[in-house]
Amino acid sequence: MNFLTADKVSYLFNWKWLTASVATFSALASSLPCHALPLSPGDRIRLSVSEPHLEQAQAIDDPFRFTGLYEVNLDGKLQLPLIAPITVSSLELDDVEQMVRSELIQAGLFQPSFVQVSAEIAEWAPVPVLVSGAVFLPGRVLTDGRQAANLPRFANQPPVDRETQPFTLSGDYPTERFLTSAIRQVGGVKPDADLENVRLIRNGYETVIDMSGIVTAQPVTDIPLIAGDHIIVPEIGYIQPELVRPTAITPDVIAVFLSNQTQPRGGGATGGDIAEFTYGTRFSQAAVAATCGGGSSSVNANRRVALVQTDLDTGNTAVYDRSIEDLLRDPNGSENGNPYLMPNDSIVCYDASVANTANIFNVISTILNPFTTILDIFRD
Template sequence: MIWAPVQVSIAGELFQPGRVLINEPSDVPMITSISGDSRQITGNYPVRRYLTVAIRAAGGILPTANVTQVKLRRGHQEQTIDLSGVFTGTPIEDIPLIAGDQIIVPRSDRFQPELMRPSQITPPGIKVFVSNLTTPATSNATSAVGNQQEGITFPYGARFSQAVISANCAGGISTTNADRKAILVRVDALTGKTTVVERKVEELLRNSYSNEDNPPLLPRDGVACYDSNITNTRDIFRSISDLLNPLNPLLLLLNFLR
């Protein structure tokens, strides 16, 4: 027996709250790809209609979610469910859902970095935009950043420092590159407010001891790198030299017009 898809509402501390459709027909082939012996399931088992599946379909929980007080409303009844076992390994009550159910994930009183890892109710990975267009890598193509329209993928729980390394902002000649800076740009999905965190690359890599020093990455964050003072000064003099060069095309054009 194949259970039909159902639509449920899910709100609260999630990346994509709203209405979600679970147990879609496209999910069925995922089961049939398993070997014949391990597919022998008897009885009615709605494997894709459980509470954890709905939470995952809504993008997964935020680090500010209170996973011990998840609410399930069905008609006039309400039930509180503790999903902390997803992270600790203790048993949880993963309830099969029916059409019209409403799920509410309340807010915790603190940011919980321990929830920032792949699980049944968190995203397996996130998309982040990175940019490194100057020394030591001259382009995204040559630096293998491959920054596409939807960004590049990092495991959920990755840190600012890991994005900096991935963008090839670190390493190279220490005398000229160790003073590089990196910024983390984050836009709040609810308020639209943009926040910017700036760190010196070497300090970020070597002297980070807290979430404030080295923030965890969130979906659609942006990371950009800036060159060291030595590199900036060198390029300023290089630009002046190019302008004063008698073979400079601009000077040749002015001389020709004269």
């Protein structure tokens, strides 16, 4: 009769624990999204298939050879000679190699022990994706993946015609076919974006992605995109100051309309100008940039400045009207506060009542000045 000693019990327990841990890890790994770049319609791949014996290969016409350059069709399929189209959209190159090899063997064109298939990227295509939620310009964007024509050429090498001759070297890095690039194409995220729960819907399946590390300087995996992806950036319900600054998913600069008829510039008043400000600029800083303040304190202290903001989602307009002196000396003291500037905001500067009175006298003086000159002529 066999008895389990303490050493055997400990060994069996550790072995079962290790087996269970490996199984759990495998299950978790299979459920995580893959971050390699899958294929989309329009992508071009260079397919290399081991040819038969040389004498047999010479008997095969060029249209029926398998080695060559292929482009993924609009329906996501790859069309090879003599076999049915293969669906390769959303697949990686390793999977494409296995599928092509399997189809060639099943069609009886190659023996399993002789066929070898290799797939390499020749050129990435632009892919359409949909971005919605807490972004400035939600909608459909086309991520541009074809950058091969911009690569430097070697000496005495003629220009490459993309339509007839793709870039001959294998490999390409489509910097615009990633999640962060698509978000930047729609103007970036708003200050109330929930970056910890960004949703990516692909082929009916949803993945939640934490992108908060972009603003907290933590590692973030940038997800590669394929045609038909839908990105949803949820709203968190309040303004987050850490999102109102230039980052990989927020604007670098914003356009703001300025109107200041109180201060001449370059011989004329500043009217209807469009200025660019660094994203994160506040109301008070824009008022200074628009020369709404300054000059004589007794004359200009009572000037006023207004900020006009329009909500692109609702169309509602909010107006922040403040005394320029109060805005500069106590930016956050008013009920309206000192808000951040958003794209396409408007800044309007109003003159003080003292300055208006002075302008009236200047106008009267300008009108009377010709009569004074005429009287001086007759006196002489």
